[in-house]
Structures are given as C-alpha cells and as structure tokens.
Amino acid sequence: MSRKSLPALSRRMFLVLSGIAAAALALPHGVLAAEPEYPAVSAVAFDGDSLLAGGANLVRSDDGGQSWTELSTPGPIQALATHSERPGRVLAGLASGGVALSEDGGRTWEIRSDGLPEGEVDAVAVASGQPDMVYATVRDDGLWKSEDAGQSWSFAMDRPWLEETERDLLTLASVDLETGMGGIWIYAGTEAGLTRVPDCFCRWQDVQPGNAMDALVAGDAPPSEAPLPAGEAVRGLASAPSAPDTLYSALPSGIWTSRDGGVVWLHLMDGSASAVAVHPSDPMQVVAVLDGSLQISRDGGATWAALAVE
Template sequence: MPKSNLHALSQPEVASNDPLHELIRQGARDLIAQAVETELESLLKQYADVKTPDGRRAVVRNGHLPKRAVQTGVSDVEVQVPKVRDRSGSGIRFNSHLLPPYLKRARSLEELIPWLYLRGVSSGDFQEALSALVGEQANGLSANTVSRLKAKWLDEHKDWQRRDLSQKRYVYWWADGVYSNVRLDDRLCLLVIIGVTEHGHKELVAVEDGHRESEASWRELLTDIRERGLEPSPKLAVGDGALGFWKALSKVFSVNTRITEVSPMKTMVYRLNSGVSRLFLFALVAVMPALVQAESANDAQAVKALATDSSGALLVLRDSGLLVLDDKTAADIPLPPSDSGAQPRSMAKGADERLYLAGPGLGIWRYEYASERWHSLNDTLPDLGITAIAAHATQPETLYAYLGEGGMFRSRDGGGEWVKVDGGPREPVQAFLHSDMPGSMESGWLFAGTTRGVARSMDCFCFWGDAGELRGAVTAIDYDPSAPENVYAVIEGQLHHSSDGGETWVGLEIPQAITALTFSPKEGLVVGTENGDLLSRNASGEWVPVHE
C-alpha cells in the first residue's frame, strides 16, 4: 500500500496544564467555596446567642467534610464543605443550600456566562446567575450574603488590578477587544492582553472594559500597566489591524516591537483552537470580567469630580452627566462630545461663568454658561491625554493641566493657548490644585495628587517636593479657601486632612469610600462617593447627605 502523507494529530488532553484552563477551574472553585463560607457565617451569626451553661458559644466551626469532586462545564472541581459542632445538644447542623449532601454534578458553567456578564453580578440578580451553576439551591442565598460575596470579589479584583508588574518580562503579546452579544445596553468591550513569558508560559496581563477599541481606551490600559512597573515592551505584538492598540502602544512604550496585524476574522480569539478559545472567553467573562462589570454597574453614578461656581452652586460630574445643584433647583449640563467615547475625569471652575472639563482621550473643553456651549481647547496641545486640570486661585484665566508623559502645561488666556512648563512632579498626576496659601514667592502654590502621594511647588515651578509623608495614589485634592492651610486629599477612597499646608496629614473617619471633594460656601466640605452620594459635615462633625 502506498504510504499516506496524512498524519494523525493528537487531541489536546482534557487535564491540560493550560494556564487559562487552570484560571477557570480556580475561579469556579473559589466561587463555590466563598459562597458556601458565607452560608456558614450566616448560620453561625443566626445562632450566636445560643450558649452553653458555662457561657461559651454553642454552635461553632468543626473542621470540614472530606473533599469531593463536583462535575462542572469546565472540569471536575474539588470542593470541601465546612462542618459545625452543636455543644447545646439541640441538633443544629449545617447543610449548604448550594452543595447539598451527595451532589456530584453541577449544571454547566457555560450557562452562567450570560447572567454574570449581562447582570454584572448585581445583588438583585445574583441568585439567578448562581443558579446556572448549582441549580435552584442558589435561591437560599440572602441579599446580605450576596452583598458580602460581591464586596469580597471586588476587593480581590482591585488587588489584581494593582499588582506589581516590575519583575515581569513578556516576549509576545496578543491584544484584542472582546465583545459579547448578551450585552444589550451599550457597546463596551473587554480590552485584553495575553502575554507569553521568556519561559513560554501564557499569562493574562490585563483585562479592562473600554469603549469599543479606541486608542484612548487602549492607551489608558497600557499606561496603567507601565506605571505598575512593566517597562520592557514585547518583541512581538499580534492583533487586529483595526485596533487603536497600535497607536497607543507606540505612544506609551518606547517600542522596538515587531507589529503583526491579522485580519478581523483571524484575531486572537479565532486563531486559538476551539477548546482554548472557549476557555479564553470563559476566563474573561466568568472570572475577571464579572467583577469588572459588577464594579462598572455602579460606576456610571459614581461622583468623578466636584467643584463650586461663583454663586455657591455645586457642580457634580458623573459619567451620566454634569449636574448643577443650588438651593432650589438641579440642572443638567450635557457632557462635551467625544468621537471615542472618552469621559471627563477632572473639572475646574474658571472666570466669568466658565467651566473646564478634561480627561484622557477627551483633552480639555470649556463650557460657557451664556451660550450654553462647549468649546474644544485642544488645538495647541500635543495630544488629548489630559489627566488633571486646575484653575489659578486668584487669576482664573490662568489654567494648569497635566498631559501624561507630556508633562505640565499652562495657559494664561483661559485655555486658548497652552505652553509647556519646565519641571513637574516625578510621578503621573491624577489631581491638581492651585492654592493662595501664604508663603509662596509668586502668587500661590500648586498641589499635585500623584500616584505616589501629594507633591507641592510654588507656582514659579522652581522646585517640586513631597507634601508630608502621605503615601498612596491620590485621586482628588482641594483646600478651604477661607483657611488655605487646610488641604484635603483622597487616597484609595479614604479622606486625609492637613492643617499646615501639607506638612503633616491625619486620616478622617467617613462612612463611605469617596472619590471627589470640594468646598462650598454654603455646605463647607462636600465629598462625593463611589455610590454617587454627596455628603457634607455638619457642626457636630457628622457626615450628612446633601440632597439633590
């Protein structure tokens, strides 16, 4: 018989060492374990008042049942259910609603994907989502249990997003934007980078939600991973030729990277073999993106920036729009137009009823109350990557802006012309403040909230130094105009106060994580929260709502 030129190809092993497969399995294991643990904590809390004759708690933890495997749509997932001991003799036992005794097979995990993504793991729909994993037993979860699970996962996701990348070295990158048809309300996509290390290991480098696949969204993602220490660029990057990724890559990294563009029908997901592409999508949608979407569900209402106009009205910036609040009315101002969908992140109040908004990918825009129109101020800027803007305390036609790696810029004519300023903080700036605090050789002080802490300089820009020993990524900063030495800064949702112009700082108790702050002549210190609330301090030092 003639020799055949056809060779059989081996099928991939089910129990492969693919890191994406392991990521999914670990995600499923953690999902089940955390849910069962919260069930147990609820039971222990329910019987916390049951005591033994000598005053000890009667219902306590008592180890775990033997491990057992539950079949899922990914693979067998090993689970272990905790036990309790009832020392009162009342027969109290712990039986998990999610993992009843003898459960060996769960419903397909793939049924879970649409609910996790579509609902964003919101507490109102979580039972429906988790029921796709373990069936109707998920209906026994309380809203409180769901909220605790959600909070824990959000914390884990934030830790993952902040992880140090300084020791990572990637030879190859695959970059793509992944859309899901189950998303009904907008066309957000997941921006994904998978890297291959020098030793051939695949790792999920970054995953973030973005507006379509714009250059601005990719640039924000790449800037973030570079600022977390990922300096060397890959030797080869592969992706769709339609991506804004390529422009962003060349601007963020000093690249000697070979760029390989593939047609839209051969992008990363489709080039992977069918098994891996299913795992890849599942890893993105069922493990990390579920947390991203849970966070993004509230993100539209989170307060991004606050300011006060000359009449004392509060200006409240959210992704959903700009709100002007005074004693009697609330008026909406539409946000400036953006072809890329970029959102403003910084706000400054200028002279003559002028308002300035800025953000990465948006640049700087000025709103004039009289004409009720936005005007672009980007003609003399090298690009649109503005991260912070501030107005001079006593010369409101003088503006300051920070342009990523482009450094500091100043305008003396209300934004008509921008000039680069020599010097500036060493770290990226996320918030700006000009203060008329005494002691400057010029007309005031500039405070910069950076990724490392608070930096300070006289507005002659002759020297930038640390303002005290406050450390962390500062997302908002402001001061009390009636007492300029009182400066306030927000680091990771916590409020800090300096009564000596930034020399020393103390933390202030506040009931919610805050995202923005301003001083109002009527309300005093006003803060905005990640939940969208506005709070002010009353005469007793208590935080009370500012009603919209």
C-alpha cells in the same frame, strides 16, 4: 462647540490605533468590542453655591443637591475646575483627551486644547489669584499651563520623580499660600502621594513646614506629626479659597483634611474616595465622591450625608 481640524497622526496614536484594530480583528465574528465604561461621578466642583458632578455625564444642582439637571457634555469628564471670580465658567478635563470650557455653568462647551499634546487630561485647576491662568495634566506627559483661559497652552513642568520613577499627576489644586519665591503653590496628588511646586515651576517638593526657600535650605523634609498615609494615591485635592490653609484630599483610605497647608492631616471619613471639592466662600462645606456615591458635609467633614444624583 468649536470645530477643529483633525491633528496629524502621532507615532503614539498610530500604535494605539493599531493595537485597537488588532484586538478587534481577534474578536469572534459578530462580537463587537464593548465601549469603555466611565464612572457615574469622577469629578465634582462648586460653581458659586451650585454643585457640578461629572463623569460619564454631567449634572448640576442649584439647590444643594436636592434636585439635578443633566447638561450637555463634551465627552466623559475626568476633572472639573471653577473660580469664584468667574461665575459660570467651568473647565473640564476630558477622558478622550483635551480640555473644554463652558461660560454658562456647563450648558454649552468649547474645546480649548490648542497646543496640548494627545492623551487623557487627568486634572485641571484655575490659579487662585488669576482666573484666566489655568493648568492641566496630561497622562504620561506632565503639567501644562494657559494664560488665556485655555485658548493656547504651553509646557510648564515635567512629572515629579518619586520613588525612582516619574509619576502622573492625578489631581491639582492652586493654593493661595506664599512660596517665599514671589508666587503661590500648586499642589498635586500622584499614585505615590502628595507633592507641590511653586508657580515659578522651579522643582517639585515635599510638603513641609515653611516656604520653598526654607525647603531648599533644609534639604530633606523633616518628619511630620501626621502626614497622609505613605505611598497612598492622592486622587483628589481641594483648597478652600476663603481659607487657603484648609485643604481636603481624597484617598483610597477616605477623606482627609489639613488646617496648616498640608503639613498635618486628620482623617475625616473611611471609604474609597476619588474626588473632593470645597465651597468657594465656606471652607466647612465639602462635597466628595466616596465609594462611588456623592456625599456632602456642612461641618468640615465631621458628619456626612449622601446626595442622590438623579
């Protein structure tokens, strides 16, 4: 892991640290503040045929989830991203702030956060056709991009304005479907639902039939026959690289899928879902975190089996 000098103390961080210090002083003598608790699994990803599950720790399975190996971790992990053209490369969004990158399947890590602001990184994604183009979302900030696999970062887009307020981006997916504006889409989940933006970063849009130009002409999105539940948080998103029209999402109501790029959704599985990933070459093989446990489906979500992470 690379060594970095400590950043200058920002006003926001000064206030945060002051609040922590005040809370610690308020504790009874001899009582220590508890360490923050992180979920056992908060993020999942496929690295080729292998599975990665991250949270408080990071584990890897090379045999479909039958056995697991604990790996080193740069810190509690909020999000994971990989790309089929870069086997072994894993991108991690950290709960402590920043992004880390591994080139050996998660065994060793390097911090890649130069230019990123302070704050928890809730989501990371790799551009479908450009494996060195990566995206990250920073809590209370917005969407950031890097064209050199995280060596340097620049601001890409403000948070979307939904239901009269800016909404944090909880999850990201690069979706290899044409926007009509010379690029492809970035889909994002927020606490208020699903949104997307062309990778030219013109404006956030509702998901509707047609391309971005059609949406600009049509104005308000037409009602969908079967959208995701209105106002429900979209915690996880995955686009199948081999079938980009196929999407999976993780919501408090369970796992959902779309076969038309997110216009019409089908409910697959009940439960509280928090993360989802799809195999790079098999759009029917899906892994999800459901009610805190890891589940796998090999038939597009029709049936599921629990994976014991040990």
